[in-house]
Amino acid sequence: MARAVLETNIPGTNPIRGKVRDIYDLGDNLIIVATDRISAFDVIMKSGIPYKGAVLAQISKFWFEFFADEIENHFITDDISQYPAPFCDHGDQLEGRSMMVKKARVMPVECIIRGYITGSGWKSYQKDGEICGRKLPAGLQQCEKLPRPLFTPTTKAEIGEHDMDITIDKTVELIGEEAAEYIERKSLNIFEKAGEFALEKGIILADTKFEWGLYDGQIILVDEVLTPDSSRFWPADKYEVGRDQESFDKQFVRNYLESINFDKSGAGIELPEDVISKTSDKYIECYDRLTGLKFPK
Structure with a gap:
């Protein structure tokens, strides 16, 4: 198994480190690096997942290019030779897992689109028949497809904090009516088209999160x-209503943490090799299926 890249260190720079990404501020632009760090229950684990960051970067690039004719986004290039110094000299750290992007002012709202009733939405529905204040038909089962996708915005939480559901009215209060209508409409549109494409590849897109930003007076996808x-x-091919589903993500990590009664707070822990390996394989399989390409290890 390859070594996981837990952080990047470019001499003479001071990145902002998030849960997964290292962000380098170039002034007008940013260089965003997807590391192999992994968080679960908002806790960053001590172990990383080899290739995970590169998979995230390459899948994002795939979708930015897929929707390029329909929506402006922040992607500029992932060609290391076009990065300014000293970044262009550190392909060993950045190649395949980074991109230079426009520096937008990120909106304080995350756009959650739910196509199926699962996760926190399922828990909420079981309790009061609603998801984020939206009343749903009675009798829905776990992981059932919703009558139509739901836009359920949340706040944008700091590291270590949890996103909080907000109403459409609160979204309007935060960013204005015109912007709120735009990001809802565009988020739903992208979700539906991506879901149709993914299904052709044998993958169900159950839900997702989009972020938007302002750049030169225009709302762009970031x-x-x-x-x-x-x-x-x-x-x-393994989907079945009424139960939890297999997934192409960190589910092996979550399941392991649940099995050892991880307290979901404090410091992260070292993960077993088999959990790391299986999780890495799932990320790579997702890339292979969606893009139709073979992930270049």
Whole structure:
């Protein structure tokens, strides 16, 4: 198994380190690096998942290019030779897992689109028949496809904090009515088209998260897009209503942490090799299936 890249270190620079990404501020642009760090229950583990960061970066690039004619996004290039110094001299750290992007002012709202009733949505529905204040038909089963996709915005939480569901009215209050309508409409549109494409590849897109930003007075798509970290992808041939589904993400990690009664707070832990290996394989399989290419290890 290859070594996991837990962080990047470019001499003379001082990146901002998030849960997964190292972000280098170039002034007008950013260089975003997807490391192999993995978080579960908002806790960053001590172990990384080899190739995970490269998979996230390459899947995001795939979708940015897929939707390039329909929506502006922040992607500029992932060609290391076009990066400014000193970054262009550190392909050993950046190749395949980084991209230079436009530096947008990120909106304080995350756009959650739910196509199936699962996760926190299923728990909420069991409790009061609603998801984020939206009343749903009675009798829905776990992981059942919703009558239509739901836009359920949340706040954008800091590291270590949890996103909080907000109403459409609160979204309007935060970013204005016109912007709120735009990001809802575009998020739903991208979700539906990506879901149709993924299904052709044997993958169900159950839900996802989009982020938007302002750049030169225009709303553009930013952050990662339709990756296993920001979405639930299920193998269509194993889908069955009424139970939890297999997924192309960190589910092996979550299941292991649940099995040892991890307290979901404090410091992360070292993960067993088999959990690391199986998780890495799932990320790579997701890339292979979605793009139709073979992930270059």
